[in-house]
Amino acid sequence: DQQVKQNSPSLSVQEGRISILNCDYTNSMFDYFLWYKKYPAEGPTFLISISSIKDKNEDGRFTVFLNKSAKHLSLHIVPSQPGDSAVYFCAARSGGGADGLTFGKGTHLIIQP
Amino acid sequence: DTGVSQNPRHKITKRGQNVTFRCDPISEHNRLYWYRQTLGQGPEFLTYFQNEAQLEKSRLLSDRFSAERPKGSFSTLEIQRTEQGDSAMYLCASSLGTSAFFGQGTRLTVV
Numbered sequence: 474d475q476q477v478k479q480n481s482p483s484l485s486v487q488e489g490r491i492s493i494l495n496c497d498y499t500n501s502m503f504d505y506f507l508w509y510k511k512y513p514a515e516g517p518t519f520l521i522s523i524s525s526i527k528d529k530n531e532d533g534r535f536t537v538f539l540n541k542s543a544k545h546l547s548l549h550i551v552p553s554q555p556g557d558s559a560v561y562f563c564a565a566r567s568g569g570g571a572d573g574l575t576f577g578k579g580t581h582l583i584i585q586p
Numbered sequence: 587d588t589g590v591s592q593n594p595r596h597k598i599t600k601r602g603q604n605v606t607f608r609c610d611p612i613s614e615h616n617r618l619y620w621y622r623q624t625l626g627q628g629p630e631f632l633t634y635f636q637n638e639a640q641l642e643k644s645r646l647l648s649d650r651f652s653a654e655r656p657k658g659s660f661s662t663l664e665i666q667r668t669e670q671g672d673s674a675m676y677l678c679a680s681s682l683g684t685s686a687f688f689g690q691g692t693r694l695t696v697v
Contacts, residue, residue: 477628505684516590516677516688517629524684546649562628573619573642574686576628 475510477565479577487585492550494580496563497546503565507574508537508548511560521548524584550582558584590689592678599668606664607692611680618651618661619686621677622646629677635661668696688695 478497486492494508504525509517522548523537530537536549550557560581564574565576591610599605611618615636621629632651634642637658647653648670655661665672673696679686 477679497601507685509688513688516592516690519687522685562629573621573631573634574629575631575643578626578628578654 474499475577476503476509477575477577479561479562479563479580481580483581485583485584485585486553488555489552490586491553492548492553492557492582494548494550494561494563494582496548496577497544497578498546498565500565500567500575501544503575504568505566506537506539506546507564507566508535509562509564509576510557511562511579515560553582553584555584555586558582590678590680590687592676592689592692594692595690596695598622598697600666601696604664604666606680606693607616607676607694609661609663609678610690611660611678612615612682612687613659615680615682615683615687616657616658617686619677619679620661620663620680623675623677623691624666624673629672632663652697665694668694670680670696672696 506521507522511517521535539546560579562579564578593608618635622630623629635655650666651662675691677691681690
């Protein structure tokens, strides 16, 4: 039972354009959501997070949007840069912040020059 | 302190052998997590410590797996009688608040 779903295994975007990565979840108890970026042979790197009491959080080129009624979140990267090419994981947790994270399967973002 | 450190980075072992991995978290972080990642999947939660207390264990953590964090600092994850299905990347993460920071992982190959 996949509680966090990233339905696009890969996404190709031209350099300078906007990248939009999507994530859906099924567990209503999730109250905190995170995005991680992962290069091959490295551990995931934390990018940005959002609490369930908010609907938007922005950090530089990265913005995360949360639609609780649709149980959907998205990560926007603008403008996209070649160094953004990586696998992006959506993750969620419940329990006020102490519980382990539940991850999606990831989306491989490829930035085309 | 530059981040979460894991050793070794790679481990190849024969089926049936025992292996132990070490994780050194970010020094002020009181929470430490172990995850496992296989090809094409996201990381899967295994277990969690708050200081030295192991507070949560996933059903993925069979009785061949044991984790410790004896002094609330570094942690070890031991796998006994390894099986080929144990081949994966084992990731450690630590946190103080709501965001967890990961190490580079230990890649285990069981042959």
